[in-house]
Structure formats: C-alpha cells, structure tokens
Amino acid sequence: MHMPYDSRETRSTAEREADIFARLASVIEAAMRAPTYAERLRGIDPRTVASREALARLPVLRKSELPALQRADPPFAGFVPAPPSAFGRLFTSPGPIFEPEGRGPDPWGAARALHAMGFATGDVVLNTFSYHLVPGGFMIDSGARALGCVVIPAGPGQTEQQLEVIAAFRPVAYCGTPDFLKIILDAAAKAGRDASCIKKALVSGAAFPKSLQEDIAARGIDAYQAYATADIGVIAHETGARAGMVVNEDLIVEIVRPGTGDPVPEGDVGEVVVTNLDPHHPQIRLALGDLTAALPGPSPCGRTNLRIKGWMGRADQTTKVKGMFVRPEQVAEIGRRHPELKRLRLIVTREAEADAMTLAAETAAPTDALKAAVGATLQDLTKLKGAVDFVVPGSLPNDGKVISDERKID
C-alpha cells in the first residue's frame, strides 16, 4: 500500500537532478519576462544555471519583502510574467500577499501528497481547509479530485454541520488542521454521534505535537503531515514510512543560512528556499522564512527525493537592540568578511536594565587580533557595540538561529 504515485518518485537522485536542471533554464527565462525578476536577474544567462551551485548564486526573494513590494506595484510586484486575467483563480494570504493559482487539474501539487497518505479514487474526503480568499481549501480540493476522490468542501468551523455531513456522507478521510480534527472528534463523541468512518487524514497549517498525534492515532486515524505554503503549494509531505517529509516533485528545495542565499552544510537547520518549475508562474529562490533541516538518505518508503524534518520554526529573527533593527543578513555579512569564522550566533540579552549583545563565533584559530577585527565589523554593520566570544567549531546549537533573543519579556 501507499505505492509511489509514479516512477518519478523513485528515480535516482542523479536522474531527478538532471531532469530538474534541464527544465530550469526555461523557467528562469520565463521569470525574466516579468519586469522585477528581469531586473533582479539582469545579466544572468539562464542556460548557465545548470546545477545547485549555480542556482545558489542567484539572489533570493524573501517572502517577507512581498507585502511592501506588492503594495507598491499591485498585484504581483512584477514577479509574474502573465497578467492576473491569465489565471483561473486569485488568492490572498496573511501579509497580505497576493497570489495566482497555477494551471492544470492539480495546480498546488497536492495529489502526490494525498496519494502517499493512502487517499484513493472514490474516497470521500472532508476538506476543512478554508476556500475563502486563501488557497488552502482549493489546494486539497484539486489534488483530491485529481486522484478521483470526492470532496466535501466543508471549510473550517460550523462543527454541528460538520457532524451532519459526516453522518450523511461517511467520509473516510479528513483534511485540515490537526486541532480542528480533534474538535470534530470530541464534538462527535460528546453528542454521541459516530465519526468512526474517518480513517485517514492529511493535517497541516499548525503544530501536530506528539500528544495530539497519539490522541488521533488512538481513535484509529492514520494522520500524516504536509508542509505547504500559499505561494508554492505542497512543498513536502509525510509518507507511509513516517520518516520525515519527502519533498514534492517539480520543486527545487534549498536550505540556506537565514539572512543569506547560501546553502547550509547537509543536516544543518536553515531557511527553506524554493524554486518551482512552472513556466506559467515561475518562482525563483523564494525564501519562505521557515526553518527546516535535511535528513540523510532516501525514505524507507522508496521515495528518493530530498527528505526534510518539516517545519522547525520561523527563520526571520530580525530584532531590535537599543532601538535599532538587527537583521540576520548583518550577521551573515560578518561571516562573509571573516572567512575564518564558521557558525555565528548573535545573543541578545538584558544586563543592568539595558540591551546587550554577544556574538558567539565558531573558529578553529581564535586570536585577539581576530576578535578585535570581528568586534569592529559587528559595530560597523549594526551601529551597536557588542562582545565577541569565540567557541570551538561544532559547539553552537544546530537550530537555525542566527540571532537568539534571550531577553526576558517583563
């Protein structure tokens, strides 16, 4: 059971990489037909972006920039080559960020994830993601329908009516947040109504802590997590193996040092950066602000694509110190100016009623001269004085934190 959706999921990494980078040039070309991508990628010859190393040299587009950019140049800030009228549906998501829906029967790439979770033709699916304004509901709706499932477009809330449609249609599957699944199951139990028809679930959009996983499993439901965003769609998903999340096909996922576009060493926690392979709606190195880490090797389920741990927190660690913004980009710039340094972590604390900061820096060759130089660079870039504390390489935690705000909130 839970067989691969198609042979692309189990091809060798070399084959997948060759396929991806054979297609990427035309996607970059398409992106450059949009004015803002054209400006940001000026001088790039798309044909030369034929490897992950070459891709890593392209600028990232931070999702956090998009609200202001789109406000100044609505609706898409010049990042979409086609006009809004060329799409089927138009959405918004918190920010606000505005996004179009891609083409085809499964524009958000959800069918593959649902298939990996055991969803099949004829399954009746209770879809409680919202269809209103945001793309979540349609993501699942189109993916499930592409698989031949039958969808109850339930949306969130209205628990009483959810119980009514469960009684009438006996859905075998649930899609929505894990919390709302629990709300429905608890409401059914309390009202003495039978919701035992639900046997499997795709959950997303919120944390799914161990205790809740156990609670749901104890009720006979196989629930799997997906990692999806409103701009890209389904980025990665669990499979029957329950061994991390497998990255979706037709995407290039990179994990970078927050504040940079530089891939982290394999296994390090970093920010998710996604490039899609959709020439109609190309997205090149979109930095999503989410933290994750790669897992080594292929999934035991046989899928060979990159595996990630799933959502590990927010990457955007911009904070204010003594009233001044301090950004991960500035910490990354310190590393670039001093190649002797490995991992860096700016620790912000509160001492004697004032903000204080210390740059913890991994280096194999600590010297007083280097310490003074790094301190000067820190002050130069942040306009703030801070201490520098050398530590041995590998001793800083692998949690993706570049700025660790350790001030107690009063």
Place this chain on the structure above:
Amino acid sequence: MHMPYDSRETRSTAEREADIFARLASVIEAAMRAPTYAERLRGIDPRTVASREALARLPVLRKSELPALQRADPPFAGFVPAPPSAFGRLFTSPGPIFEPEGRGPDPWGAARALHAMGFATGDVVLNTFSYHLVPGGFMIDSGARALGCVVIPAGPGQTEQQLEVIAAFRPVAYCGTPDFLKIILDAAAKAGRDASCIKKALVSGAAFPKSLQEDIAARGIDAYQAYATADIGVIAHETGARAGMVVNEDLIVEIVRPGTGDPVPEGDVGEVVVTNLDPHHPQIRLALGDLTAALPGPSPCGRTNLRIKGWMGRADQTTKVKGMFVRPEQVAEIGRRHPELKRLRLIVTREAEADAMTLAAETAAPTDALKAAVGATLQDLTKLKGAVDFVVPGSLPNDGKVISDERKID
C-alpha cells in the same frame, strides 16, 4: 452586447420543446434506476412522457419532504442512481438536504446566466457566495471559469480583506447577495478606498428591493438577479433586457397550484416545479416551495425560453388551525372533489380568542347545496369546521396563496 450564449437560447419554442421531450425519456429511465424514483414512478413507461401534459401526470417530489426522507435513507433517500463516490463534490443546504455536484465544467448551469449579464473571458470576478458546505460558491466559480473569467473565491464576510483584494486585483464583477454588495461598497466609501472597478454583478439569494437596485445602479454597477437553488443550480436569470427572468436551458420548469402537481393557467402565480435533463443526476418534478408566475411571450433580448417573474414568496403555506395542521394539499383536494370551483383560498383568522377559517371559493354557479357540500368536504379533509364564501371567478388575488394566514401575531 449581451449576445446569446449559443443558438439554443433563441431557437423556437417548438424546437426547444421537441428537444426537451426527446431527451426526457432517457432521463426518466435513469431516475428509475434509483430505488425511490423506481417506486414512485412504478408503471410509468418513460417513452410515453413526451409532452408537458404527460409530464404533469407524474408525481411531484416536494423538497420539503427531503430532509426526513434523507434522514431515513442517507444520503440521498434513494433518489440518485449513482453512489456518492461517483460525484466530484458533495454538499448540504439548510434542511438539511444533501446533494451531489453534477459533472462537467459548469455543473450548475451558471455560465449562461453570467454571460447574459455581460460577464466575459478575462473578467476578474469577486465571488462572495460561500464555498463551505453549500454549493453557492462553486455554482458561480465553475460557471465563471467555464466562461474564461478569473475568480477570486472570496466567500462572504471579512469585509476588510474584501477591500484588500479589490485594491489588489481590481475585479470588474461581483457575485453574491445584493446586501453584501452594499456592505462592501459602503465599507469602501467609509474607508476612502476605491471600489469603482466593479461594473457588473450577479446577485441572488436574497431580496433585491427597488430602493437597493437604485442605490447599486447609482454607483455605476449593472446588477442582475438570478434564481438558483442548491439542488438544481441556476433555474432562471435576468438578461440585458431586464424583463423578467429567462429560464435556463436543459431544465423543464412548470408552475403548479401549491400542494398539487397541476400546472396553473398561464400567468397565475404558483409553485415552481423543476425537472432537469441530467441523466447522471436526474431530478423529476422537484417542487421547490417557491412561488413565481410566467410572463407572456419571449424576452426582448431575443431569448425564447419561458420567462418568469422571479421569486414571489414561499409556496408552502402549511399552518396550524386549532392545533391541527392544515395543508395546501387539502385545499387542492377540495378543488378536485368539486370541479365547479375555480380558485380557492382558505383564510385563517382569529375571532373571539379562537382560530377560525373561511374557504373563499370562486364559482360561476353558487348554490346553497354546493355550499353545504363544500363545507362538508372541508370538514372531512381538515377535521375542522369552516365557513364557505363563494365569490365570482377571477376575484381572488393572483398571488399563489392557497392558505392565507391572517391571524395577527400577538
């Protein structure tokens, strides 16, 4: 502008009737593959249902019966030949009544209505009907997309976000209730935000009184009404001519005396009964509980199908008199037993702290013997005593009322 959607809209009545009744037999055949239709239509030879007269002899299925029937035999009470898994989406609507979504790109027949209102390829449409549980949102979504429009699936509420998507995407068209259109326009005006991009609208689902029509028109918006239900989809719609609502193609609409299956004389107010021509989800003589009346002749816009006045109230006039239910069916039965009577109207009043009822009956030949006989039939059928008051034919109001409850609410 607002040209017909296709040549079927302007064909002669004879041509349309021939087409409809050529197709009806296979639809009835399909219906009879569903157990409850099979039972209700037992003994009918579908090939003999080749005219409106023959159709009028089939039993009606009252929508008001469906909640109890479906509760006893979920989900569709045996009226749908295919299982739920054969459909794409499943819905509920107040009752609750459960219904499947038909097949194809425009399963609710909305494209034709939108086209008649001037919606065209590339139009950005703000769709504020709900997509959650009920089919309203998808009705418009699929119809608009079939026309090549781009849909913002906004759903109702969230006025602030509605203004954001209006600013970002500049929709040229609105779909939703007339009230919510006013709410959005007022909110935009109050916030000093520009919603003048909206130039046309399909409104439905609520009354659209003259004063509101004028308010919307004064803001430069061409708003047209559609009459749609969750079971059938779009039944009739206004056109550029603004001369009543033209019935949708692929439906047979009858207007019957409430409580019966008998067509009223042309122009009389009666209950809407719809037969669709979808063999996948056949619906035979579904009595919707809504009142309307036919308008004479074709629409000035050139569409030749039956024109109706639109929604004129609820047909279900069942009431309680002295604690006993009195139903339109009982009044209709009086008419059947006394063919000398024309239009009937049971008037319920309050006299000396007690319920009282008077049957006003049109007849050209009033006699004391007939009055006594009608009074006896009234008591026989309702188990209640009532007065009988003869009036001349044509003197009772043409408002579809069979039971007029004129008791003041304390």
